[in-house]
Amino acid sequence: MAKKLMLLAGLLLAQPVAAQPAGTPPAKDAYTWVTLGTMGGPMPRPGRNEPANLLVRAGEAHLIDTGDGAMTAMADAGADYPNLRTVWISHIHFDHLGGLYAVLGLRLQTRTVRPLTIYGPPGMKEIVAGLIAAMRPSARSGFGIPGEVPIDPATNINVVELDDGAVVKLDAFTVRVATNSHYSFVPGSPEEHTYRSLSYRFDLPGRSIIYTGDTGPSEKVTQLAKGADMLVTEMIDLDNTLAQMDRRVQHISPEEKTHMAEHLTRHHLSTQAIGQMAASAGVGRVVVTHIAGGAAQGGEPAYREQIGRLFKGPVVIAKDMERF
Template structure:
């Protein structure tokens, strides 16, 4: 069931902090929430939607699941302090899914967050984090510009765990499983083969289970991981709508984006119908659609997406907006 946090965002913009924002995380350790902080599939910025990021709240634990540009600001808009963040899950290393991580690390460092932040992600995540920490050192050494100020190490309190797919781990009060999906299709003769992976995550919480596809094409491994899941959070592409929004320079015409990009869009993402087939194969309880690569689509198109998903899946379907909660 959708719960919108737009009211909290409006109050925050007015300088108010409603009690509801303070109670976003249940102190009981039972209730969980999934908040779609950013729902636009990048990399081109969108005026009305932030880049892909999600907030998973369970008891007193706070996790980011992907961390697109603006994730820290979106957390503030729903009333969750950055200092409460204890973990980040990264599905893959495309910039629309990682662009906000530098701000999260830098702002935690500048505000002297005391807890350890663990970042879970595919191969290459450690190199990414090491680079971001290196970029923080000049600002950390400059500090507040006060003579005699102690210089702190920005790497303290940051841990990285890389997963290749197929791991199971207990993280806080939940069990997390992952599989390698089909967002990448490197062949054995390519230099990237075996070096990088795109992951889908399943979170088994005290009160329910959530499957986050990340970016993927149809995948039997993801279908198996999601068996019986309560909430399926899936990416989606409307390629024809996207190409139509490009006008005369649409990607399958001369002067448009390179064929390599069009091949990626056609073969490495899932359509509304494929989401429905995936949800049915999993016997999922509910579907939330995010990471929308949909051009200039509006509400009429949303109804069409819901109908195409619903042709295969008869449960609740929601095309998410920023700051929706489930």
């Protein structure tokens, strides 16, 4: 009886939420890119979740970055959690992986044992191992039913750390990897030799999508994007971001603020830099997400116009739950 109750609870939790399409349904065998979260940075903001994206088609789902709220957004997008095959983390800043614990926790609670591979930069194995260790007390307690057999939260979870030039071939598509310029550690330091921020190119049946993740201007990313059908890129409105920081960040010295402004300028993409990259790479369209600091009030037409000075193709300033 206890086992039946436990399985019933798991099945109820695993039921998919009805899809909420935002546009024309894709062909049955085509992949759709969904911008689950389009906010950049760790500050909560109404209307925009932290960075997360979904690559989905019938019976198959892949998460690209997992900011806080990614699992709820995935359900809102109509994706069935047991169909999750892979997770791709661009870099190990918290706004890009804060929701990974929820991904693993739902897997535990629904007793999902289908293989899940988590791809990301160096450091991901340590992070996932730590999250699994944090799950073990919950795994042992289970649903609180006498006679329940605990499940190992590490079951069928594989972590693959990637670096510049890596190529991952899956059944239906290929992913190519480039390191980008989101980090600029002291030359020769241990950090320079350890940490990476990655950009991904998804070569899908019929089209290609490049996801910059967080990066500043980068020739490697521009080369990775050559001829891609869609460039999904981060963006920073520097003035708006610094204004947000002044209002919300406490206990920051003038020196720290100067360093932060330097980081935001060098390690993120302005509208001009996006236009240059898109034009140089010859991409088909630009989708702007990860808007650092959030979009300024009424700023979206200006962003499109600024990018359009250099890139003459279509430009979309994405909102959460848009489909491409």
